[in-house]
Amino acid sequence: METEIVVLEKLKLKKPILIQGLPGVGNVGRVSAGYLVSELKMKKFAELYSPDFLPIVILNESLTHMLKCEIYYYKGKSNDLIVVTGDTQSVSPHGHYEFCSAVLDFAQKMDVESIITLGGFAEGKMVEKPKVIGAVNNKDLIKKYEKFDIDFKDHSVGTIIGASGLLVGLAEKNKIDGLCLMGQTMGYPMITDPKAADSVLHIVSKMLDIKIDLTRLDKIVEEMEEKLKKAEDLYSKMSEDARAKEDVRYIG
Amino acid sequence: METEIVVLEKLKLKKPILIQGLPGVGNVGRVSAGYLVSELKMKKFAELYSPDFLPIVILNESLTHMLKCEIYYYKGKSNDLIVVTGDTQSVSPHGHYEFCSAVLDFAQKMDVESIITLGGFAEGKMVEKPKVIGAVNNKDLIKKYEKFDIDFKDHSVGTIIGASGLLVGLAEKNKIDGLCLMGQTMGYPMITDPKAADSVLHIVSKMLDIKIDLTRLDKIVEEMEEKLKKAEDLYSKMSEDARAKEDVRYIG
C-alpha cells in the first residue's frame, strides 16, 4: 500500500492555486484551510490516503472514518483554487516526503500555478496581534507578496518542520512558486489557536482577492481569548518550573 | 519479503462474511474468533505471514511456529463464514496498513459480502455486564444491526486503534460493508477478558443466526471473575499512586 490520491471527479481547472493547511502548530493550517472550504462552499474532488498515517480510524456517530486528507476546489475569477486539508500529517520522516511528493505530483497534473501552505509559527508565548510570517521558494516572490502585510523580516532565518515547509521546498525543485504563511501563535501542544488562523485568512483573502466572511471566526476568537490566556499562564508557570530543574545542556 | 497470504485450499464460498479477531485490548478479538473456530469446527484454508510481525518464533512442545494469522471457513445456511485470527498484529504503523490491505484484497477475491471485526473496548475499570459497542462504515448499517443489542449510542465518538478499526475503514473505500464489534473490558495490559468475548459472541451468534454453544466459555468466565476483580483492585491502586505523583500535563 502506498500514499495514494483517489480522484472523485475529473476536472480541468483554470490556472489553479493550491492551498495546503494541515494539523500542526496551534492547528493554524487546518483551521484556516477548513474555514476557507466551509465559507467558500468548496466541493471535494479528491482524497489522499497514506500507510504513513497513524493506523487508526475516527468514530463519529458510530461511523468509521479513515485518516485522510481531502482535496477541494473553488471556481475563482482569474484563478481557480484547490485546498488540501485533512485529519493528520504523516507519522514518520520518510512519510512526510512521500506525502508532499504525492501532493506535488497531483499539483503538477492539475497545472497548478503556485502553492501556498498555511501553518502556525510557535512564539512560545501569547501574541496580542499575531503577524503572519512568510517564507518563499523563489526570491522574486518576496516583492510580489510583501505588500500584503506578510512579514519577511523578523523570522527570516530558521527551519520549518513538516509538510508546510517541505511542500514549498519540493515545489522549487519542480519550478513551481511556493509560499508558506505562518500565523504567530503560542505553539503549546494541544491548543488550537483560531486567532492566528484569523490573521492568516485575512492575508489569504487579500492576496487572492477573494471575499471571505471572517465574522464567524472572529466570534470564535473572542470566545477563545480568555481560555488561551489561562493556558498561557499555566504553561509559563510550568516551563519556569522545568527550567529551574534543568541543568545547562547545550553550548551555543 | 512482503505480507503474504498463502492459500492452502482453493475454495468457492457462498456470499461469505469475513470475521476478524486478533490479539488486542483484553484479547477480546482473538478469544472470540478462536472460540468460534473451535466451536464451529472450522477448517483452515489459508495463512498470512508478514515481515511486520515481531521477528520471533513460538515454541510449543519444542516445535517452532512462525507468527502468523490463520484463515478458516465454515459452510453456513445463507452465508458461508471466513474467520481471520492469529498470534499477533503488526509492530509498525505502516505494517498495520499492509496487513489490513492484504486481508481486504483476499476478502475481495473471495467475494466477501461484509466484514465484521471483533475487539475490546477499554473502559479503564471492571464492567459488571459488558455491552458490545458497534461502529460501521456505512450509516445504513446502524439500522440493520441495532436490533441485535449492539450499542451505537454511548461511544459513538472517538478513535479505534489497530487492525479492527482499520480493516473496516479500508473496506469502505472498496464499498464493502463493515462492522466493528467491541466488547467492554477493563483494558489493562496483559489481562485476557473472556467475559467481554462472551458478550461479543452472543451478538455474533444472533446476528449470523448460527448456534454457538457458549457454555464452555461461560464456565471460563466464572472462573476468571475473581481473578479479574483482584487485578482491577491492584491496577486502580497503582493508577491512584501514579496520578498522585504526576504533574498536570495537558489542557483540554
Added chain:
Amino acid sequence: METEIVVLEKLKLKKPILIQGLPGVGNVGRVSAGYLVSELKMKKFAELYSPDFLPIVILNESLTHMLKCEIYYYKGKSNDLIVVTGDTQSVSPHGHYEFCSAVLDFAQKMDVESIITLGGFAEGKMVEKPKVIGAVNNKDLIKKYEKFDIDFKDHSVGTIIGASGLLVGLAEKNKIDGLCLMGQTMGYPMITDPKAADSVLHIVSKMLDIKIDLTRLDKIVEEMEEKLKKAEDLYSKMSEDARAKEDVRYIG
C-alpha cells in the same frame, strides 16, 4: 539497496547441511560457528550484505570492514557443510525477516538438506554444566535428534527471538527440516560464553559425525570460568538492587 548475497565461488555441494551461528545471547551462535569454520579450515564462498545492519564499519589494523555475514563450505563424507556466520544481526524487525528470507533463498539454491541454527538460551544465572536445548520445525525431528543429548523437555514452551528462530520457522514454510540448538548461558548483556558454545559444538560434532578438536575451546572455557563467576555475582547483586527499587508492574 537490498539484502544481498554475493557469491565468490560457484559450487555444487553434496546434500549440504546449512549451519547458522550469529551474534546474540552469550554470543554462543557466533563463537560456535566461528570455531567450526576455523577448526575445519572451511573456505569462504559467499558474503551477505544488508542495509538493515548498523551503518558502521569495523576497523582492524586501520582497514575498514563493512558489517557482513560470511558463508563457508566444507566437503564432508555423506553431507557437505555450509556455515553462515558474521558480525551482526539486523537492527530492525523487518530486517530480520529480510535477512532470513535471503539466507533461505540461498539455501534452496544450494539444495540444502537441512538447516541447523546455533544460539544461546538465557537462564539468567550461571549454569554449571550447560545443556543444549533443541527446537525443531517438524515433529519427527525430535526422535531423530534426541539421542544426541539435546534437551527437548525442559524448555519446550516459549519464544525464540531473532535470526536463529526465524530461519528455522521460515524453513518449515519451504519444507526444509530445521533444528535450533541453544546452549544454556547466563544471558547477561555483553558477556561471551565459550562454555555454552563448547556444549553446542560437542553435540554438533556427534550429530554430523565430524571430528572437531575442542581442546582449544576447552582451554578458553577454563580461563573464562573465573571471569564469568565474577560477572554473575555482580549482575545478581545489581538485579537485586533493581528489584528492590521496582514496583510490581505485571500480573500473570
Added chain:
Amino acid sequence: METEIVVLEKLKLKKPILIQGLPGVGNVGRVSAGYLVSELKMKKFAELYSPDFLPIVILNESLTHMLKCEIYYYKGKSNDLIVVTGDTQSVSPHGHYEFCSAVLDFAQKMDVESIITLGGFAEGKMVEKPKVIGAVNNKDLIKKYEKFDIDFKDHSVGTIIGASGLLVGLAEKNKIDGLCLMGQTMGYPMITDPKAADSVLHIVSKMLDIKIDLTRLDKIVEEMEEKLKKAEDLYSKMSEDARAKEDVRYIG
C-alpha cells in the same frame, strides 16, 4: 520518493578523486569540505535529495531550502576533484546505506579513481595538536598514504559510525580505493571544531598537491580556541557529575 542525485551539468572529468565531508563529530567533515569548495572556488554540478533526511526546510532570508547535499568539481593538474558536502546525514540506519549507495553509484558513473571521506574522531577531551587518523579499504593504501603524516597506528581498531565509514566500506565492494581521514576532536555534541578541520585540510592539501590557503581557517581556529577550552571545562565537570551518579553498567 527515493534518494536521488540531480545532475545540473553533464561533465567528463579527468581521473576524478571524490571527497566527501558531511556534518558529524565536531562538524569536521563538513567544515573541511566546505572550506575546500570555497577556497578552490569549486562549481556545483549536482545535488542529492533523500526522503531519509529530516522532513524540514531551512530558512535563509525567508527563502526555503530543502535539506540536500551538493556536489562540486574542480579541474586539477593530474586529477580533477569532486566534493560531496551538505546539510545533513540520513536519520535512519537504512537511510545511511541508501545515501552511500547513491553516492557510490554516482562515483562509478564519473569514473572516480579513489574516494576520500573527511570526518572527526571523538577523543572525549580537548586535543592540543590534533592528529589525523586514517582508515583505508585496501591494505596497500597505508604505505601510499602514511608519508602524509596520517596516523595509522594509534587508533587502528574500532568502528566508524555513519557515512564517512560506510562509503569507504561500500567502495571496497566495488574495487574503488577508499581513505577515511578523521581529525582528532573533543567530540562533544553541538561543538564545531575548526582546528580539527584545519589538520585534515593540511593533509588533504599535501596529498592532492593542491595549494589551499588556510590562513582564513587558521584565524577562526585562534578565535575558537578560548571558546573550546571553556566548553571542555564545562563538559568535563558535567561528565564527572554524571559518572558520580551512575551505577556500573557494563563489564568489559
